Amino acid sequence: MPRHWRWLVPYLFLIPGGLWLLAFFVVPMLVMASVSLQTGSLGTGYALTWNFGVYPEMIGAWAPQFERSLWYSIVVTALTLAVGYPMAYTIAFRGGRYKSILLLLVILPFFTAYIIRTLSWKLILADNGFVLGNLKDIGFLDDGFRIIATPVAVISGLTYNFLPFMVLPLYVALEKIDPKLVEAATDLYASRVQAFLRVTLPLSMPGVFAGSLLTFIPAVGDFINAEILGSRDTTMIGQIIQRLFLNNNAYPEAAALGFMLMAAVLALVFVYARFVGADELTR
Amino acid sequence: MTATAFPAATERPEPVPIRRPTVGARISRLVLPVFTGVAVLYLFLPIAVMIAFSFNDPAGRQNITWQGFTLRNYVDLWGRPDITGPMVNSLIVAVMATLISTILGTLIGMALTRYEFKGRTGLNLLIFIPMATPEIIMGASLLSLFVSIGIQRDLMTIVIAHVMFNISYVVVTVRARIAGFNRALEEAAMDLGANEWTTFRKVTFPLIFPGILAAALLAFALSIDDYVITSFVAGRSITFPLWVFGVSRLGVPPEVNVLGTLIFVVALVFIAVQIWSQRRAIVARPEPGA
Numbered sequence: 001m002p003r004h005w006r007w008l009v010p011y012l013f014l015i016p017g018g019l020w021l022l023a024f025f026v027v028p029m030l031v032m033a034s035v036s037l038q039t040g041s042l043g044t045g046y047a048l049t050w051n052f053g054v055y056p057e058m059i060g061a062w063a064p065q066f067e068r069s070l071w072y073s074i075v076v077t078a079l080t081l082a083v084g085y086p087m088a089y090t091i092a093f094r095g096g097r098y099k100s101i102l103l104l105l106v107i108l109p110f111f112t113a114y115i116i117r118t119l120s121w122k123l124i125l126a127d128n129g130f131v132l133g134n135l136k137d138i139g140f141l142d143d144g145f146r147i148i149a150t151p152v153a154v155i156s157g158l159t160y161n162f163l164p165f166m167v168l169p170l171y172v173a174l175e176k177i178d179p180k181l182v183e184a185a186t187d188l189y190a191s192r193v194q195a196f197l198r199v200t201l202p203l204s205m206p207g208v209f210a211g212s213l214l215t216f217i218p219a220v221g222d223f224i225n226a227e228i229l230g231s232r233d234t235t236m237i238g239q240i241i242q243r244l245f246l247n248n249n250a251y252p253e254a255a256a257l258g259f260m261l262m263a264a265v266l267a268l269v270f271v272y273a274r275f276v277g278a279d280e281l282t283r
Numbered sequence: 284m285t286a287t288a289f290p291a292a293t294e295r296p297e298p299v300p301i302r303r304p305t306v307g308a309r310i311s312r313l314v315l316p317v318f319t320g321v322a323v324l325y326l327f328l329p330i331a332v333m334i335a336f337s338f339n340d341p342a343g344r345q346n347i348t349w350q351g352f353t354l355r356n357y358v359d360l361w362g363r364p365d366i367t368g369p370m371v372n373s374l375i376v377a378v379m380a381t382l383i384s385t386i387l388g389t390l391i392g393m394a395l396t397r398y399e400f401k402g403r404t405g406l407n408l409l410i411f412i413p414m415a416t417p418e419i420i421m422g423a424s425l426l427s428l429f430v431s432i433g434i435q436r437d438l439m440t441i442v443i444a445h446v447m448f449n450i451s452y453v454v455v456t457v458r459a460r461i462a463g464f465n466r467a468l469e470e471a472a473m474d475l476g477a478n479e480w481t482t483f484r485k486v487t488f489p490l491i492f493p494g495i496l497a498a499a500l501l502a503f504a505l506s507i508d509d510y511v512i513t514s515f516v517a518g519r520s521i522t523f524p525l526w527v528f529g530v531s532r533l534g535v536p537p538e539v540n541v542l543g544t545l546i547f548v549v550a551l552v553f554i555a556v557q558i559w560s561q562r563r564a565i566v567a568r569p570e571p572g573a
Contacts, residue, residue, distance in 0.1 A: 010398035014406060017387030017450050021409050024447040028424035035427045083322055090319040104554065105323045111550035112330055114508050115527045116543040119535055120329030123336065123347055130349060163326065213415065221417025224510060228531060238419045238511075245423055245515065251430065258423040265417060 036255035046251070054256045062240050062257060069237040070264065072151070073219040076158040080166040080215050081208065083159070088170035088207070089200075093179070106167050114161065118228045121157050122148065125229065149231035157225035162218060166211040173207025174200070213269060220265060237261055330547065337540035346537045356537040366538050369526035376438055376522060377507040380445035385499045387446070388453025389491075395454070396461040414451045421448060422515030429516065436518025444516045445509060449502040456501055460494025500553070507546075 036054060040046035059066070091102045109117055124131055125147045135141045147153050177200060185195035223238030230236075237257065244254035336346055340353035360366065395406065413421065425444050429436055468490070472482040510524040517525060527539055 010394040010400040013390040013394035017391040018406065020387055020446060021450060024425065024443055025413050028428040031431050032424040032427040086315055087319045087322050090315040094316060106326065108330065109326055110504060111547045112333060112543050113524055115510055115524050116333055116539065117329045119531055120332045123332055124329065126347055129347055217415060217417055221419040241419055241423055245426060254423060255427055258420050261417065262420050
């Protein structure tokens with residue numbers, strides 16, 4: 001290749017993949033924005049009428065599901081953090097030569113299908129399944145007691161499915177911390193708790209941030225857990241969007257909801273980034 | 284410098300008498316490992332249930348209570364085209380999506396790590412945003428596109444969607460590998476008279492290959508397991524996750540657990556082989572200076 005064409009090389013490398021992302025990620029987003037402002041029906045066809053009214057209309061119609069999705073996801077993120085942080089901490093600082101095997105155990109769930117894992121939880125939590133059924137038989141639980149179809153079931157399903165997404169980035173962040181820094185803190189008369197709060201925890205914040213994003217974002221749009229483990233009272237916004245799109249063919253309404261979900265996620269991510277103090281998102 | 288000149292140094296090995304930890308301190312040191320052990324068991328619980336119920340002999344459609352041990356499900360699976368058909372679709376989609384996304388993503392990863400060019404920030408954003416977008420939004424927007432321009436939805440549109448969400452993950456994985464890459468090795472090859480293509484084939488590619496392989500495995504795993512985006516762009520075609528979800532209301536036949544167990548075992552074998560080959564490579568090729 002002649003020397004003066006050199007500058008072209010990186011573009012040749014990135015153009016095929018870049019075009020794919022433009023055509024099938026960016027363009028669809030724009031099309032969805034346009035669809036949300038159209039009116040019409042599948043039979044008569046759609047026309048762009050700049051119908052912004054669909055946005056307040058959709059918020060009015062599905063506010064409870066929207067709020068519920070955000071709440072569930074916040075609770076799930078907090079729970080995975082509460083369970084995942086001690087796990088990641090133990091693996092990083094106390095794992096020794098078992099580190100890699102412990103990490104492998106953490107990602108073990110990924111070796112089975114997401115849906116099958118969730119269906120297994122349905123089996124475990126079932127009203128008369130082998131867990132609750134036996135506890136009821138010995139009189140430990142009331143016959144009317146149930147977990148399945150309650151918010152607890154949906155939240156615990158989500159927590160289970162996204163726990164590895166929390167542990168892995170936390171582990172990466174904690175692993176990077178030089179133990180000498182913690183030693184220095186204790187040498188300077190910090191108690192172990194103080195050393196953790198003032199040294200380890202702040203240094204692990206990038207991991208907390210990454211893990212929370214990786215948990216919150218998929219959780220808020222998820223509908224598999226709510227569909228399999230929930231009931232009508234636990235409907236999440238993902239289920240609504242999917243039904244409007246695929247069952248009702250209500251494309252403008254569904255597109256408007258999708259866009260608002262995206263906006264809500266971006267807004268929360270931004271607030272959270274300010275709160276945690278992580279300013280480099282792409283790192 | 285002798286030890287006698289620095290008497291303090293000889294005393295170093297035992298500066299403080301070892302205090303016997305109190306019972307309370309010993310118990311508190313156990314809290315974290317025990318917690319982690321329980322959490323790992325929790326992660327394994329549904330997998331254990333899946334495996335156990337693949338051997339169950341259910342009376343009716345519902346495979347929810349333990350009836351008795353059988354191996355029949357493992358034989359019956361192969362006579363169930365309604366299950367193996369979607370599985371074959373999933374494999375076709377995953378293989379195609381993995382091939383395309385690995386090639387496109389590796390090229391972008393190389394462009395990002397080895398060249399200076401304009402538009403780097405924009406490209407980084409284009410890679411990051413799909414990973415930060417809820418799957419349902421990507422599925423919904425792709426459906427909007429396909430409906431708007433009247434594209435028939437089938438396995439092809441599933442592949443298009445899977446390649447799209449895989450590219451970012453491939454770029455991130457491959458980039459991490461290339462970033463730790465020693466350019467001096469390539470320069471050495473060129474100095475010894477290799478042209479660019481030979482250098483790439485004999486030096487660059489073998490060195491970044493583990494990263495590409497890891498990226499391809501990740502892409503395959505993401506693709507074969509995807510339900511959300513696939514449900515939007517599948518049209519009438521059915522992949523394995525779509526099929527399982529479809530029948531889950533009526534009761535999941537034990538053959539689904541069998542297939543899940545088989546996938547789990549295959550994945551475990553893959554990982555075991557990878558770990559084993561890495562160990563072997565380390566033994567065969569000692570660290571420089573060792």
